[in-house]
Amino acid sequence: MRIRTTTAVVAGVSSLALLTGCGAADMTKQSSPFANAQGAKTVTLSIQSWVGAQANVAVAQYLLEHELGYRVDTVQVDEIPAWDALSQGRVDAIMEDWGHPDQEQRYVKDKKTIVAGGDLGVTGHIGWYVPTYFAKAHPDVTDWKNLNKYADQLRTAESGGKGQLMDGSPSYVTNDKALVTNLDLDYQVVFAGSEAAQITQIKQFAKEKKPFLTYWYEPQWLFKKVPMTEVKLPAYKEGCDADPEKVACAYPHTPLQKYLNADFARSGGEAASLLKNFKWTTEDQNEVSLMIAEQRMAPEEAAKKWADSHESTWKAWLS
Amino acid sequence: MATVTAAAPRTVVPGFLKRPGARKLLALALFAAILVPLADAHWASGTWPGALTVDVSEPLTKVSDWIIDNRDSHPLFLYFFGHISNAVVLCVRAVYLVLLAAGWAGVTAAASLVAWRVAGWRLAAGTGVAFLACGLLGMWVPTMQTLALMVVAVLASVVVGALLGLAAGLSDRMDRILRPVLDTMQVLPAFAYLLPVVLVFGIGVPAAVLATVVYAAPPMARLTALGLRGADKEVLEAVESLGTTARQRLLTARIPLARKELLLGLNQTIMMALSMAVIASVIGAGGLGDRVYQALASVDVGAALAAGIPIVLLAVVLDRVTGAAGEKLGEEPQPNNRTLWLYALGGTVAVAVAGRLAGRLDWPDAWTVNFAEPVNRGVDWMTDHLYSGVPVVGGTADWAGHFTTWVLDPLRDGLQWLPWWSVLLIVATLAWLIGTWRTALTAVLAMAAIGVLGVWKPSLDTLSQVLAAVAVTLVLGFATGIAAARSDRVERLLRPVLDVFQTMPQFVYLIPVVALFGVGRAPAAAAAVVYALPAVVRITTQGLRQVDPAALESSRSLGATPFQQLRQVQLPLARPALLLAVNQGVVLVLAVVIIGGLVGGGALGYDVVAGLARGDLATGLVAGAAIVCLGLMLDRVTQPTERRTKKGA
Numbered sequence: 019m020r021i022r023t024t025t026a027v028v029a030g031v032s033s034l035a036l037l038t039g040c041g042a043a044d045m046t047k048q049s050s051p052f053a054n055a056q057g058a059k060t061v062t063l064s065i066q067s068w069v070g071a072q073a074n075v076a077v078a079q080y081l082l083e084h085e086l087g088y089r090v091d092t093v094q095v096d097e098i099p100a101w102d103a104l105s106q107g108r109v110d111a112i113m114e115d116w117g118h119p120d121q122e123q124r125y126v127k128d129k130k131t132i133v134a135g136g137d138l139g140v141t142g143h144i145g146w147y148v149p150t151y152f153a154k155a156h157p158d159v160t161d162w163k164n165l166n167k168y169a170d171q172l173r174t175a176e177s178g179g180k181g182q183l184m185d186g187s188p189s190y191v192t193n194d195k196a197l198v199t200n201l202d203l204d205y206q207v208v209f210a211g212s213e214a215a216q217i218t219q220i221k222q223f224a225k226e227k228k229p230f231l232t233y234w235y236e237p238q239w240l241f242k243k244v245p246m247t248e249v250k251l252p253a254y255k256e257g258c259d260a261d262p263e264k265v266a267c268a269y270p271h272t273p274l275q276k277y278l279n280a281d282f283a284r285s286g287g288e289a290a291s292l293l294k295n296f297k298w299t300t301e302d303q304n305e306v307s308l309m310i311a312e313q314r315m316a317p318e319e320a321a322k323k324w325a326d327s328h329e330s331t332w333k334a335w336l337s
Numbered sequence: 338m339a340t341v342t343a344a345a346p347r348t349v350v351p352g353f354l355k356r357p358g359a360r361k362l363l364a365l366a367l368f369a370a371i372l373v374p375l376a377d378a379h380w381a382s383g384t385w386p387g388a389l390t391v392d393v394s395e396p397l398t399k400v401s402d403w404i405i406d407n408r409d410s411h412p413l414f415l416y417f418f419g420h421i422s423n424a425v426v427l428c429v430r431a432v433y434l435v436l437l438a439a440g441w442a443g444v445t446a447a448a449s450l451v452a453w454r455v456a457g458w459r460l461a462a463g464t465g466v467a468f469l470a471c472g473l474l475g476m477w478v479p480t481m482q483t484l485a486l487m488v489v490a491v492l493a494s495v496v497v498g499a500l501l502g503l504a505a506g507l508s509d510r511m512d513r514i515l516r517p518v519l520d521t522m523q524v525l526p527a528f529a530y531l532l533p534v535v536l537v538f539g540i541g542v543p544a545a546v547l548a549t550v551v552y553a554a555p556p557m558a559r560l561t562a563l564g565l566r567g568a569d570k571e572v573l574e575a576v577e578s579l580g581t582t583a584r585q586r587l588l589t590a591r592i593p594l595a596r597k598e599l600l601l602g603l604n605q606t607i608m609m610a611l612s613m614a615v616i617a618s619v620i621g622a623g624g625l626g627d628r629v630y631q632a633l634a635s636v637d638v639g640a641a642l643a644a645g646i647p648i649v650l651l652a653v654v655l656d657r658v659t660g661a662a663g664e665k666l667g668e669e670p671q672p673n674n675r676t677l678w679l680y681a682l683g684g685t686v687a688v689a690v691a692g693r694l695a696g697r698l699d700w701p702d703a704w705t706v707n708f709a710e711p712v713n714r715g716v717d718w719m720t721d722h723l724y725s726g727v728p729v730v731g732g733t734a735d736w737a738g739h740f741t742t743w744v745l746d747p748l749r750d751g752l753q754w755l756p757w758w759s760v761l762l763i764v765a766t767l768a769w770l771i772g773t774w775r776t777a778l779t780a781v782l783a784m785a786a787i788g789v790l791g792v793w794k795p796s797l798d799t800l801s802q803v804l805a806a807v808a809v810t811l812v813l814g815f816a817t818g819i820a821a822a823r824s825d826r827v828e829r830l831l832r833p834v835l836d837v838f839q840t841m842p843q844f845v846y847l848i849p850v851v852a853l854f855g856v857g858r859a860p861a862a863a864a865a866v867v868y869a870l871p872a873v874v875r876i877t878t879q880g881l882r883q884v885d886p887a888a889l890e891s892s893r894s895l896g897a898t899p900f901q902q903l904r905q906v907q908l909p910l911a912r913p914a915l916l917l918a919v920n921q922g923v924v925l926v927l928a929v930v931i932i933g934g935l936v937g938g939g940a941l942g943y944d945v946v947a948g949l950a951r952g953d954l955a956t957g958l959v960a961g962a963a964i965v966c967l968g969l970m971l972d973r974v975t976q977p978t979e980r981r982t983k984k985g986a
Contacts, residue, residue, distance in 0.1 A: 052433060052482050052542075052623060067634040093623060094631045098952030099540045102405065103621065108541045124405075187634075188943075189950030209947075211937035212634050215856040314713050 052091055061282075061289045064100040064109040065092040067187060068213050070237060073306035074113040074138065076317035078296055080325055081332055086288050096189035101277075105131040110282040111293050114138055115275045116191045126277075133283045135276030139297035144191065144235045144269035146183070147246040152229040162201060162251050169204040171229050180206040184232040186216035193265040194233055197251070200266040205231070217311075220244055237300040239307040288336075295335040302328065361769045369762050376758045385757045385788035392791065397955035401536060408539070422543040425489065429542055433485035441472055441700045443689025444481070450681035452654070456661030464658065467650035475705035476625060476647045483614055483624035483651070486542065490549035490610045495603060498554040502561020502602070506595075507587075512562060522555045524972040525965055526928040527616050527843065528945055532961040535620050536954050545614065545622030553610040560602030564595025600663040607655050612842035615648055616932065619949060629844055633935055638716045638852040639709030645845045649837075656840040716852045737859035740805075745858050749801035753794055760797075761785060768974040771916065780973035783966040792963045798940035799930060799967060806862040806926045810869045811919065817870075818877025818918075819903065828878060838871040843929050847936050861933020861942075869925035873918045880914020881907050920975040927968055941967070 052060070061082055065075045075092060082088040095103050101121040103109040125132040148159055158164045169181030183205045185194055194207045210216040216232065217240060223230045224244040234246060251268035258267040276293065283290050302324065309320035325332060408414050436444055445468040453461035471480040501519075505512040530548045538544040568591050576590040592599075618626030628644030631637075723732055731739075752760070764784050768777035787796045821828040846864040854860035884907050892906045908915070934942025941960045948957020 052430075052485075065631065067631075091623070092631075093621060094618075094627055094634065095540060095621060096950035096952075099621075099949065102952065103540050106539060106541070108539075108621065129409075187950065188947035209943075211856060211934075211939070211943065214634060214637075215937050218855060314710065314717075316707070316709065 059087070059287075059289065060089045060091060061286070061293075062091045062093060062108070062110050064095050064103065064112050066097060066100070066112075066114065067094065067189075069239060069307045069311045070140075070303050071114045072310055072317055073303050073320070074296075076310065076321040077298075077306060077324060077332075078111075078113060078293060080318060080321035081292060081335070082289055085332075085336060086292065088289055096187075097191070098189070101125055101132070104277060104279050105129060107131075107279050107281055110279050110286065110289075111135065112277045113293070113296070114140070115277055116142055116144075117270075117272045117275075118191075131280050132277050133280050135278040135283070135294050137297060138274040138276055140237060140274050140300050140303055141271055142235060142237070142274045143271045144233065146194075146231060146249040146251065147234040148229065148231055148249060149224060149227075150245040150247050151227055153247040160247055160249050162203070162249055165231070165249065166204045168229070168231075172205075172231050174208070177206040177208055180204050181231065183207050184216060184219065184230060185209045186213040186233065187211065190233075191269075192233060193259060193262060193269070196263055196265045200264060201252070237304055237307075239304050239311055242304075242308065243312065292335050295337070297335070298331060302331070358770050362766065365762070365766055365769065369758075373758050373762070377756070385791075385793035389789060390791040391789050393959060394955035397958055398953075401954045404536060405539075418537055421547070422538055425543040425546045428489045429485050429546065432488045433481060436481045436485055438693075439685075439689045440692035441468075441477055442692035443685060445469060445472075446688035447685040448654075450684050452658050454678055454681050455665070456658045460654075460657055460661060464654050467647075467654045470650055471647040472700040473704065473706050474643045474646060474708050475700075476628070476644055477700035479623075479625045479628050479644065480647050480651070483622075483626065483648075486546060486549070486622060486624060487607075487610055487614050490546050490553065490614060491607055493546070493550045494553040494606045494610055495557055497550060498557025498602065498606060499561050499599075501554065501558035502565070505558065505562035506565025506591075512566075515558065515562070519555045519559050521969065521972075522551075523559075524924045525968045526931045527552055527613050528928075528931045528934075528942060529961045529964045529968070530613075531617065531620050532945065532948070532954060532957045535949065536958065540621040540949075542622060544620050545617035548617050548620065549610050549613040552613040553606045556605035556609060557602040560598045560605065561595065564598025564602075565591050567598070568594040597663060600659065604656065604659040604663065607659060608652065608840060611648070611652050611655065612844070615842045615844045618844075619935070619946065626844060629848065630935070633847060633851065637709065637713065638848060639712035641848040641851075642712055643708045645848050648845055649841050652840045652842060653837060719852065733853045734855055737854035737857065737863075740859045740862070741857060744805050745801060745862065748805055749798050752797040752801050757788060757793065764970060764974060768976075772973065772976050776973040776976050780970045783970040783973070786966045787963045787970075790959050790963055790966075792941065792944070792959055795940040795944060795960070796963050796967055799927075799942065799964075802858055802862050802930045802933070802938065802940065803865075803923065803927050803967075803971065806865040806869070806930060807919075807922050809862070810866045810873055810922045810926060813866070814870050814873030814918065814922065815877055815915070817874045819881065821874065821878040822881035822907075823899075823903075831874065835871040835875055838867070839875075843868055843932055846929060847932065851936050856937035858933070858938055860936055861930055861938030864933060864936075865926040865929035868929045869922045872925055873922045876914055876918040876921060877911075880911035880918070883914070884910045916975070920972065923971045923975050924968070927964075927971055931964055 052062075063075050063078060065072060079090040079092065082090050093103070093109060095109065097116070098118065098121065100109060100112055101118060104112055105125045126134060146162075153160055156168065159168055165181070172181035172183075173179065174182045181204060183194060183198060183203075185192055185207050186209070188209050188211075190213075197203075198205050198207060210219055220230065220232060220240065221244065231249070232246075234240075240246075252266055254268045254270045259265045259270070276296065278286070278290060278293060283294070286293075306320050306324045309315045309323060310317050313320075315323075404414075439447065445465055448468055449461045449465035452464040468480075471477060501515060505515045505519075530552050531544075534544040534548045534551070538547065572594065573586065573590060576586050581589070614622055614624070615626035615629065618624065618630045621627075625644050625648050629641050629648070632639075632641035632644065719733075755763075761781050761784055765777050765781045768780040787793060817831070821831050846868050847860075850860040850864045850867075854863055888906055888910060889902060892902050897905065930938060931942040931945070932938075934940070934944070934946045937943075941964050944960030945957050945964070948954055948960060
């Protein structure tokens with residue numbers, strides 16, 4: 019009995035191996051099983067967790083669906099895994115990238131599985147911010163050299179005896195831990211876990227007019243609700259952030275980029291050309307972001323509202 | 338334990354040492370008295386000493402980089418993993434296309450008609466309503482994506498599980514090898530399974546399906562083996578005496594005799610697969626889970642609920658239908674069974690074709706209800722009015738804040754302040770007192786492994802959350818369980834609630850707690866409490882009700898008050914059940930506390946999420962390994978000497 023079972027198993031396994039193993043299967047060239055179902059043309063967009071990126075995707079999705087007749091799938095992938103997914107074709111496009119030189123080197127230059135999709139038209143800047151009401155009361159807080167003086171006032175339950183520097187999601191581009199060590203600051207980096215959590219906390223602080231120090235970035239709709247002033251860090255020079263352990267300078271101003279999967283860029287037809295041409299301004303993005311985040315509008319509706327009033331802008335992308 | 342007690346009566350020992358617990362304590366104390374000064378002298382520090390850690394992050398990063406660089410060229414990937422991945426994608430796609438081709442009307446009709454044949458009219462109506470509700474909420478396509486993924490994952494799990502179960506059921510050696518592995522796999526949190534598959538397959542559907550299979554196959558294997566081994570010996574002997582071959586015996590007697598267990602295994606596998614298919618959205622499973630995940634990241638409770646309700650509906654429907662199928666097994670089949678199935682098939686095809694001809698394959702946009710906006714308005718109102726500053730009781734955020742500052746913080750700081758060797762000692766003591774020296778050894782080794790991996794502090798942070806949540810769960814669970822055991826009415830009221838709660842995937846619990854308590858460690862603990870409570874209540878109630886009525890009667894005749902009865906008769910007699918409840922509570926709480934990393938729970942769960950988010954698999958894998966160790970340790974520490982059946986999903 020046992021011998022017979024064993025032979026059967028061996029035969030089964032080997033025939034399976036024969037059936038499937040006779041050709042090479044490259045799993046880096048697999049698209050999502052949900053793509054292009056039923057002849058519908060599908061575009062899969064990576065959606066990132068901050069609202070600005072949601073605004074990009076919402077408008078792109080709206081135009082793809084209503085002007086070009088595509089079906090759009092969105093997948094929430096964080097920034098770095100999104101590069102991997104993009105290179106494998108599981109995602110067709112990233113609409114807003116804040117600069118990932120390692121990934122760019124690996125996928126765009128070496129493997130050539132991803133191609134640049136051009137500027138988004140928005141310039142991003144990351145920095146440390148304090149609320150403007152606090153900066154007005156203590157004007158010298160806006161220089162990093164004086165930050166240690168205020169560490170006491172910025173202490174919280176989570177920061178354990180040091181001042182709290184609040185970060186949002188661990189997936190965002192950040193050198194904060196290195197900065198705190200290298201600039202010899204008496205601060206502890208506390209991750210709120212997600213941008214939404216960070217915004218909730220900032221709003222609560224602002225409601226009670228409490229001081230806080232936070233990692234934040236422009237363009238961001240929250241500035242309209244809670245005015246914040248940037249803390250000056252040592253000036254950014256080209257290449258000063260090359261070694262992530264030794265960074266001791268401010269964040270650069272980054273023209274945000276789009277990236278497309280190489281195959282999609284070649285054969286994606288109208289969708290690919292729309293996404294390549296997609297370029298708008300900081301004001302446009304903020305308008306949509308505010309509708310989504312502050313007025314709690316569904317992204318689709320917000321995109322529709324924007325599209326209705328900015329026809330000339332997006333008509334140009336369709337050509 | 339048996340050997341120790343056997344030796345006891347012959348030696349002359351002081352009175353208190355006659356109790357096995359005391360002897361174990363003494364042995365441990367001796368052991369500690371020798372080792373602790375040594376350890377302390379060598380590595381004197383509160384947390385795990387740096388000298389005893391091994392940095393595995395660098396080799397792990399190298400492995401991860403190597404995999405990414407060679408994924409499109411190395412034969413291992415081209416000829417092995419590539420095919421697995423391809424097969425998964427093909428299967429999921431095929432199922433998805435079939436579902437889409439059937440259209441919403443066809444799928445709903447098919448599901449209801451199958452439910453009708455298997456489980457009767459009422460469940461059929463329920464199934465239809467559930468599917469229509471998914472469409473109404475605007476979640477039709479995500480629901481179909483999740484369903485497609487589920488179908489493939491469940492089929493694969495059933496095949497894998499049944500094969501393993503057959504092996505373990507037929508061969509004693511396989512059983513000995515497989516049983517501890519399967520037992521352990523059942524207590525590990527779902528999150529720990531995600532990372533290894535991501536490492537190999539990258540983020541996406543193949544990784545999600547494989548993680549689901551690994552998670553959902555063990556119950557099938559366990560129950561198959563159980564069914565085969567539990568078959569009536571006399572029946573088997575009778576069959577054997579008829580001169581049948583081993584294969585005939587297996588096919589005609591053992592498997593049919595085990596079909597109840599097989600169906601139960603199928604039920605559990607489906608529930609676990611659903612639970613995992615949703616959690617796997619963190620690694621790109623798409624579908625409903627992804628919608629919940631997206632919504633949680635932006636604290637959009639309305640959107641999370643809109644995606645969460647279809648998950649709950651799917652879970653309840655699948656559980657009830659497979660459960661009903663199991664109950665109907667023993668009955669005579671209806672005479673016209675086959676014709677009725679044909680009617681069902683015909684009805685499905687007719688509806689699907691009608692839908693196709695009417696051009697209504699996609700769920701019409703006009704029929705969706707905007708559910709998120711009113712819910713969010715409600716949540717906003719709640720945050721404005723109930724969140725803080727409610728007179729007398731305080732707001733929910735205040736409770737969360739107090740729980741964090743008065744319970745979680747001191748507990749965490751206390752645990753982290755304890756010298757590392759004393760933590761090991763406490764683990765050893767507890768595990769040995771409740772279980773055997775084997776469980777104690779496993780527990781201590783698991784705890785030590787956490788230290789060696791260099792994640793001592795976050796692990797203790799997670800542990801503190803688990804302990805706090807378990808304490809709350811046990812207080813609430815025992816109280817409810819006692820109430821339900823004493824009053825039939827309470828039990829009747831509770832049963833449907835418990836049923837529904839027990840079938841819901843872990844992920845869903847995160848949504849309401851975020852609405853109520855915001856983000857942080859307190860909501861993670863709260864979700865864990867709600868998740869673990871039903872199992873604890875149920876086991877407690879059962880345990881108390883099974884107490885011998887004669888014992889109760891005699892105590893009553895001695896004039897004991899109800900309270901005295903409870904304290905002096907029922908609770909001591911129900912001790913095994915209560916211990917089992919503790920064990921289950923701990924295991925379930927851990928699973929959710931880990932997922933709490935998604936809503937600001939911090940510690941290990943957060944490391945896993947962050948590792949995935951940053952593509953820094955080294956961090957994630959180390960945290961995943963620590964979760965496995967923590968799960969092992971907690972299970973062994975609370976494991977009563979005898980293990981009983983466990984909660985499935």
